[in-house]
Amino acid sequence: MSLLEIRDITKSFGGLTAVNDVSFDVAEGSIVGLIGPNGAGKTTTFNLITGNYRADRGSVTFAGRSLVGMKTHRIVKLGVARTFQNIRLFQQLSALENVLAGRHCRTGAGLLGAMLRLPGQVKEERAAIARALEELHFVGLQERSLELAKNLAYGDQRRLEIARALASDPKLVILDEPAGGMNEQETDQLVELIARIKARGITILLIEHDMSLVMRACEHIVVLEYGEKIAEGSPKAIQANPRVIEAYLGTEEV
Numbered sequence: 001m002s003l004l005e006i007r008d009i010t011k012s013f014g015g016l017t018a019v020n021d022v023s024f025d026v027a028e029g030s031i032v033g034l035i036g037p038n039g040a041g042k043t044t045t046f047n048l049i050t051g052n053y054r055a056d057r058g059s060v061t062f063a064g065r066s067l068v069g070m071k072t073h074r075i076v077k078l079g080v081a082r083t084f085q086n087i088r089l090f091q092q093l094s095a096l097e098n099v100l101a102g103r104h105c106r107t108g109a110g111l112l113g114a115m116l117r118l119p120g121q122v123k124e125e126r127a128a129i130a131r132a133l134e135e136l137h138f139v140g141l142q143e144r145s146l147e148l149a150k151n152l153a154y155g156d157q158r159r160l161e162i163a164r165a166l167a168s169d170p171k172l173v174i175l176d177e178p179a180g181g182m183n184e185q186e187t188d189q190l191v192e193l194i195a196r197i198k199a200r201g202i203t204i205l206l207i208e209h210d211m212s213l214v215m216r217a218c219e220h221i222v223v224l225e226y227g228e229k230i231a232e233g234s235p236k237a238i239q240a241n242p243r244v245i246e247a248y249l250g251t252e253e254v
Ligand SMILES: Nc1ncnc2c1ncn2[C@@H]1O[C@H](COP(=O)(O)OP(=O)(O)OP(=O)(O)O)[C@@H](O)[C@H]1O
Pocket: 013, 016, 017, 018, 036, 037, 038, 039, 040, 041, 042, 043, 044, 045, 085
């Protein structure tokens, strides 16, 4: 069954059509990769899913509900969480506080309850902290929970963004170049982390230029070029597809 259905989405910026009539599905429980050359429209596609941009045409349906025109915070509440190509952490806050910010959408107590320190609020806060620590442990950052985000190594900041996304109880996690700036060992660990996220029953859609990661981690790959989908299929089929090789992969061994 498809968790996410994208149909004929189009988005233009002035005269430039960044995404042109793109359709694809993300099956529940799967790991799908979105690849293509620089400027192909990958991040724009993500922004159309997460409500950062509104599609000019087409539909985005998540768990049977249309996301078009929905505000980002509502989309997060429905179960779509993301990380960013250019890391967007609260640099002056601790790792733990960053993950708590990701949990915020699932905590109910309002400002008054927080100010009055009502018992329900205190209990909820404790539960949120426990959950945030679990997510830090899950991504391997348990030792760094009180470190400011800005003091974390680049690869650790990427993993912290993943922990923050997971804290929002997503059904779908969207990762924008999660291996960007990572060394080989960190990338290997990321492949393993992605598999463990899937094992939790969470569906994953990712953009990545590191083909060793894409081919190892993804079950299904969608290829964009100049805003259009030029291919989709299994890693094996994509690696052998002449159009994809010409547009993006080249003739090098991947
Ligand atoms: N907000 C915007 N305003 C104007 N043009 C934009 C905007 N966002 C993206 N574009 C343009 O749309 C095209 C697609 O960009 P997009 O970032 O989606 O590509 P991408 O496939 O994610 O590229 P990369 O791999 O380099 O991240 C590019 O030509 C880009 O310059």
